[in-house]
Amino acid sequence: MTERLPASVPGMRIGLYGGSFNPAHAAHRMVAERALKRLGLDRVWLLVTPGNPLKETNGLRPLAERIAIVGRVMRDPRIVPTGIEATLGTHFTIDSLKALKARCPGVRFVWIMGGDNLRDFSRWRDWRGIARQMPIAVIDRPGTTHSAVRSNAAQWLRPYRIEESDAAMLADLKPPSWVFLHGPRSDLSSTAVRQGASPEPA
Ligand SMILES: Nc1ncnc2c1ncn2[C@@H]1O[C@H](COP(=O)(O)OP(=O)(O)OP(=O)(O)O)[C@@H](O)[C@H]1O
Numbered sequence: 501m502t503e504r505l506p507a508s509v510p511g512m513r514i515g516l517y518g519g520s521f522n523p524a525h526a527a528h529r530m531v532a533e534r535a536l537k538r539l540g541l542d543r544v545w546l547l548v549t550p551g552n553p554l555k556e557t558n559g560l561r562p563l564a565e566r567i568a569i570v571g572r573v574m575r576d577p578r579i580v581p582t583g584i585e586a587t588l589g590t591h592f593t594i595d596s597l598k599a600l601k602a603r604c605p606g607v608r609f610v611w612i613m614g615g616d617n618l619r620d621f622s623r624w625r626d627w628r629g630i631a632r633q634m635p636i637a638v639i640d641r642p643g644t645t646h647s648a649v650r651s652n653a654a655q656w657l658r659p660y661r662i663e664e665s666d667a668a669m670l671a672d673l674k675p676p677s678w679v680f681l682h683g684p685r686s687d688l689s690s691t692a693v694r695q696g697a698s699p700e701p702a
Pocket residue numbers: 518519520521522527528531612613614615616617639640641642686687688689690691692
């Protein structure tokens with residue numbers, strides 16, 4: 501499948517929210533909407549990965565199906581699902597971020613991830629390089645609040661953390677810089693949905 505990049509213009513603030521989304525659920529929407537609002541973004545691009553390099557691909561639904569479900573779960577037209585990593589041929593986040601920055605000069609990107617990913621971030625390829633590519637917003641996730649901020653990556657990132665009250669300026673800051681965003685939390689997961697939980701709990 502070849503896909504065009506979603507539209508952008510120089511100066512736009514765009515959040516890149518990567519994930520397996522296998523399948524997407526209401527907590528993914530909550531994360532994307534919180535980032536959009538609190539970081540003052542113009543768009544959030546949901547990068548539906550061809551396959552997380554650290555996860556088994558057994559049981560991973562086809563990319564087109566995951567993108568279609570993301571499209572049904574998201575409600576704000578500024579939140580745009582894309583499978584662009586498959587077209588770019590990038591599996592590792594560091595490569596995706598470099599490729600997107602090269603293709604979108606002048607766009608102010610922010611990487612968005614849940615607290616569980618900050619906890620495991622030091623296992624990602626060139627994670628310090630990722631932090632040097634663009635600012636990062638971490639969204640609190642139940643069960644990971646303390647392990648995330650105590651993780652190796654968070655220790656290294658500590659000098660670059662900004663106050664949550666300054667989140668709206670994150671996209672303008674020179675990386676490394678990051679913020680931990682708190683707010684209403686959901687313990688929903690794709691694992692639970694695959695096991696029969698509703699992706700849209702009442
Ligand atoms: N309930 C949640 N709260 C905060 N962040 C979340 C939540 N669920 C997922 N995320 C974040 O969304 C991104 C994509 O997550 P992913 O698609 O792996 O969903 P998941 O529910 O964690 O999946 P799985 O249960 O299959 O591991 C990751 O950055 C993850 O940290």
